[in-house]
Amino acid sequence: MQKGKVKDNNIGSFGYGNAQYTKYNAPGQNISPSDPGIRDVFLSFLHLMKEKHNMSLQELISLYNGSAAKDLIPAAIFSFPLSPAESICKFLKENQGLNFHEIGGLLNRDERGIWGSYNRAAKKMPSIFSISQCPISIPVSVFKDRSLSILENVAYYLSHELKMKTKDISKLLNKKQPVIYTTLQRALKKKHLGGKQDG
Numbered sequence: 001m002q003k004g005k006v007k008d009n010n011i012g013s014f015g016y017g018n019a020q021y022t023k024y025n026a027p028g029q030n031i032s033p034s035d036p037g038i039r040d041v042f043l044s045f046l047h048l049m050k051e052k053h054n055m056s057l058q059e060l061i062s063l064y065n066g067s068a069a070k071d072l073i074p075a076a077i078f079s080f081p082l083s084p085a086e087s088i089c090k091f092l093k094e095n096q097g098l099n100f101h102e103i104g105g106l107l108n109r110d111e112r113g114i115w116g117s118y119n120r121a122a123k124k125m126p127s128i129f130s131i132s133q134c135p136i137s138i139p140v141s142v143f144k145d146r147s148l149s150i151l152e153n154v155a156y157y158l159s160h161e162l163k164m165k166t167k168d169i170s171k172l173l174n175k176k177q178p179v180i181y182t183t184l185q186r187a188l189k190k191k192h193l194g195g196k197q198d199g
Contacts, residue, residue, distance in 0.1 A: 071141070074134035075158065079174035084150035085113075086121035088143065093118050094128045108144040136162065136172065152187040159184055 077087045092103045100118070104111040142157050143150060154173070158164045166184065170177040 071139060072137035073140055074131045075136040075138055075172055076131050076134040077129055078154055082121050082124055084154065085117040088150060089114050089117040090121035091129055106140050108146055147190055148187050151183050155180055155183045156187040
């Protein structure tokens, strides 16, 4: 098979040096780390990064972890005395170093609204978030769903994806249990009805 030639919609190939490797990308395809082809691809990549960019395995792991962390929002930021929108905008601006346009794109919200939320947060809490180790994080992609508010997205994700109980969500977010219960009920109703836009 020639390098780079696509065999069909699900399987392609590429080569490094004289070696040929198969790439599986079928939707739902179960790929085992013990698959010889996967090991070859991985080793080829490591060799390439070491030879061409002088990067060690530890450096690659750190790079991956740093990239993954950029896509996660620590749930603990919503326990501070700020509105949920203020909390997430402040975190993305100050802790992640994003600009208002980038934050607006991530959250699927108007840039002017992002600016307003951030400035209110900065006045209420001038210091940067200091989050030591928060074992519970929320993918930033969750907040693209404009059918739910920020807090509704948080509560819904923690409840339905992480299977947390209402009382545990309440403790994590430093909010009264009835508030979390009501927030979850609103989120469930919107999900059931197909949702309506909410800030």
